[in-house]
Amino acid sequence: MQLFLEQLINGCALGSLYALFGLGFGIVFATLGILNAAHGSYASWAAIAALAAVEQLKLPFIPALLIGVLAGGLLAVVVDQVAFQPLRRRGTGMLGALITSIAFWIILDSLAGTATGQQSLSFPRGSYPGAMFHLGEIPLPAMQVITIGVMLGVTAGLHLLIRRSRFGAAMRAVGWNQTAASLGGVNPRYVVIVTAFIAGATSGLAGVLGGITTHNVSFLLGEGLLLKGFAAVVVGGYDDVRGTAVAGVGLGVLEVMSAQYLSSGLRDGITYALLLGFLLLRPRGLFGSLGFSRA
Amino acid sequence: MKSWSRRIASPTHAALAALAALALQGAPAAAQGLAPGDYKVGFITENTGALASAGQSYWNGAQLAAEEVKATKYLGGASIVLEAKESGSDAARAIQNTNQFVADPSVLAVSCCILSPVAGSVKPIVNEAKTPLVIFGATAAGLPQPPYVYSMTILPGPKDTATAVKVVDAIKPKTAAYILAADNDAFKGRMNATREVLEGKGVATAGVVNVLTKDTDFTAAATQAMGLKPDVILVYATQGAAAGAITALHDRGYAKTIVGNDVLSPAPIFKKMGDTVVGVPFPVSFSDAIVETPEAKAFVAAYQKKFNAPPDIYSAQGYQVVWFIAQGMKSLSGKPTREALGAALAKVGTIEHQVYGGEVMKGGQAETTGTLVVSWSPEGKIVPWVAPK
Numbered sequence: 001m002q003l004f005l006e007q008l009i010n011g012c013a014l015g016s017l018y019a020l021f022g023l024g025f026g027i028v029f030a031t032l033g034i035l036n037a038a039h040g041s042y043a044s045w046a047a048i049a050a051l052a053a054v055e056q057l058k059l060p061f062i063p064a065l066l067i068g069v070l071a072g073g074l075l076a077v078v079v080d081q082v083a084f085q086p087l088r089r090r091g092t093g094m095l096g097a098l099i100t101s102i103a104f105w106i107i108l109d110s111l112a113g114t115a116t117g118q119q120s121l122s123f124p125r126g127s128y129p130g131a132m133f134h135l136g137e138i139p140l141p142a143m144q145v146i147t148i149g150v151m152l153g154v155t156a157g158l159h160l161l162i163r164r165s166r167f168g169a170a171m172r173a174v175g176w177n178q179t180a181a182s183l184g185g186v187n188p189r190y191v192v193i194v195t196a197f198i199a200g201a202t203s204g205l206a207g208v209l210g211g212i213t214t215h216n217v218s219f220l221l222g223e224g225l226l227l228k229g230f231a232a233v234v235v236g237g238y239d240d241v242r243g244t245a246v247a248g249v250g251l252g253v254l255e256v257m258s259a260q261y262l263s264s265g266l267r268d269g270i271t272y273a274l275l276l277g278f279l280l281l282r283p284r285g286l287f288g289s290l291g292f293s294r295a
Numbered sequence: 296m297k298s299w300s301r302r303i304a305s306p307t308h309a310a311l312a313a314l315a316a317l318a319l320q321g322a323p324a325a326a327q328g329l330a331p332g333d334y335k336v337g338f339i340t341e342n343t344g345a346l347a348s349a350g351q352s353y354w355n356g357a358q359l360a361a362e363e364v365k366a367t368k369y370l371g372g373a374s375i376v377l378e379a380k381e382s383g384s385d386a387a388r389a390i391q392n393t394n395q396f397v398a399d400p401s402v403l404a405v406s407c408c409i410l411s412p413v414a415g416s417v418k419p420i421v422n423e424a425k426t427p428l429v430i431f432g433a434t435a436a437g438l439p440q441p442p443y444v445y446s447m448t449i450l451p452g453p454k455d456t457a458t459a460v461k462v463v464d465a466i467k468p469k470t471a472a473y474i475l476a477a478d479n480d481a482f483k484g485r486m487n488a489t490r491e492v493l494e495g496k497g498v499a500t501a502g503v504v505n506v507l508t509k510d511t512d513f514t515a516a517a518t519q520a521m522g523l524k525p526d527v528i529l530v531y532a533t534q535g536a537a538a539g540a541i542t543a544l545h546d547r548g549y550a551k552t553i554v555g556n557d558v559l560s561p562a563p564i565f566k567k568m569g570d571t572v573v574g575v576p577f578p579v580s581f582s583d584a585i586v587e588t589p590e591a592k593a594f595v596a597a598y599q600k601k602f603n604a605p606p607d608i609y610s611a612q613g614y615q616v617v618w619f620i621a622q623g624m625k626s627l628s629g630k631p632t633r634e635a636l637g638a639a640l641a642k643v644g645t646i647e648h649q650v651y652g653g654e655v656m657k658g659g660q661a662e663t664t665g666t667l668v669v670s671w672s673p674e675g676k677i678v679p680w681v682a683p684k
Contacts, residue, residue, distance in 0.1 A: 003518070003519075003522040006518045006522070007515055007518055007519070010514045010515045010518055011515070013514070014512055014514070014515070113343065113347075117347075117348075118342070118343055118344070118347030118348065118351075119347065119348045119563055119567075120348075120535055120538075120567065121567060122542075122567050122568070124569060125569050125570065125571070130546075132547075132548060139547060139548060141514075141546060141547070144514075210511075213512070213514070214511040214512045214513075214539065215538070215539055215542050215567070215568075216511045216535070216539065220345070220511070221511070224509075224511050255515075256515040259505075259515055259516070259519070260515065260519055263505065264477060264504075264505040264506060264507060264510075264516075265477060265478070265505065265507070267507075
């Protein structure tokens with residue numbers, strides 16, 4: 001039983017990273033209509049920026065984390081304005097944006113590889129909270145507690161922002177129809193830029209926390225999150241961040257439990273079988289609304 | 296003309312003529328040695344991709360050796376020039392690179408491959424083209440096939456077992472758990488060989504925890520391994536996975552002995568892992584911190600000077616590739632062909648210039664004598680492993 005509970009917590013922590021990454025990925029898709037393959041690169045670059053802040057600027061954990069998040073957000077805005085805004089102006093469809101995002105994915109990952117010397121780096125021990133708590137007999141590393149807590153906080157914050165604020169209403173309006181939104185007094189360009197920043201920042205948050213907990217800061221970091229984050233969005237539903245959070249954590253738990261009790265070789269197979277099942281049987285996901293057209 | 300024909304027709308004169316012909320063919324060439332000039336060796340680098348860290352080390356070692364061969368005039372007026380093509384550890388690109396090298400008549404030999412499947416896919420091409428291939432990193436059994444395929448990779452399997460036995464003799468565990476990169480057949484074979492020996496010594500197997508080479512999160516695997524409550528955990532995985540698994544075990548508070556493998560030896564591993572790898576025993580055939588022979592000391596100094604970093608086992612293997620090819624070339628005369636070089640390499644028994652303190656070729660496979668069981672010190676030096684008290 002103790003082992004089961006330990007693995008359950010491990011799964012929740014891993015799934016929280018998928019969920020955090022998926023939140024930004026889903027917002028971009030729901031609001032901007034872009035299936036952004038470069039989204040994983042924001043996570044890689046955020047982790048690289050945070051690591052540089054720790055190693056070069058000797059900053060402690062929280063400021064380094066904020067620098068990583070800021071880097072992820074700013075990179076997302078730059079990519080959006082350079083790559084997607086011209087396409088948006090010309091009214092090209094999703095395919096053009098997807099192909100462009102793949103090009104940026106390759107470029108950003110290649111640059112990240114150069115920045116890290118093609119190596120997997122890691123945050124120095126002592127530069128992040130390394131305490132071990134105990135819940136009875138169950139060990140609970142501080143970074144797992146932080147990751148789960150941050151995911152819950154970001155999910156709640158984003159849910160309130162999207163559902164209960166004027167800006168959230170503007171985001172949903174732009175996601176539905178940009179022309180109609182501008183006729184209603186919304187500045188679509190402003191909404192797009194802020195949305196891109198939020199998406200990049202949440203991806204960056206996942207990148208920094210993932211880079212610390214997995215001891216892997218490299219150009220491959222974002223790739224690992226990309227497919228799992230996409231699965232979390234599909235399973236949870238594109239237009240509800242709560243669904244993405246629940247699905248992300250569920251995927252993490254499923255992955256860990258299948259490795260513990262079945263076989264590590266089946267982990268990815270089970271995840272993608274679930275993804276395929278949802279695409280076929282419930283394309284709007286667990287929490288997605290019936291009226292959402294992009295699914 | 297008629298008289299000449301009659302003379303060589305007699306048996307005595309025919310024998311003399313044959314000897315003279317042999318002398319004419321051999322003597323001047325032996326006197327000249329290898330014709331002066333640059334001889335190209337195609338080197339398929341792996342300086343990008345998941346194995347770039349090791350790939351860069353192989354390439355650095357090879358470059359240094361090529362420079363030394365030229366500077367020391369080991370081949371007289373001849374020198375080895377390395378022509379690099381990047382594969383990124385991708386089989387398709389390695390095959391394309393090999394085809395291009397084979398099609399270039401100025402390329403005398405090819406060197407490649409960290410991954411065994413990639414080396415296996417290149418092997419038929421060089422055999423067909425009768426071009427010597429010297430492997431620098433792949434470990435699968437059956438890859439060497441003289442006269443055209445050789446491996447300078449120091450096979451880690453026997454050294455793993457020797458290390459595990461030394462550790463077991465020192466700490467006397469009752470149970471052992473294994474963390475295995477299940478998608479890597481070479482590690483599976485190495486683990487099974489060690490497991491068999493340890494079980495023979497009365498160390499029961501508590502369980503095997505499978506991970507995958509591409510995994511990045513090892514928290515669950517560490518939890519699973521610790522749940523088996525073993526006295527010792529042996530890690531059989533590639534560099535990234537081994538580093539991740541050992542770090543996760545320490546992060547979760549595992550305080551008993553962890554046994555690693557040769558992938559822990561490069562300096563970037565200590566830089567990445569820091570104190571989590573301190574005291575973890577692993578085998579090495581070469582370490583810049585434990586060198587005794589003049590050749591090894593000179594290699595370490597020259598490498599440090601050229602690359603501003605200490606050499607690792609991969610640098611040593613890349614270095615030995617070029618010296619092995621040079622030794623084969625040295626025995627040839629005139630302008631050597633690929634076939635002649637292949638035959639010459641097959642005759643190499645003992646490597647003349649090596650950094651291990653003893654290296655021989657057996658069936659196309661390089662072997663060293665002895666195993667150093669070492670660990671990282673808190674200061675980041677490789678030191679002989681000492682059992683915990």
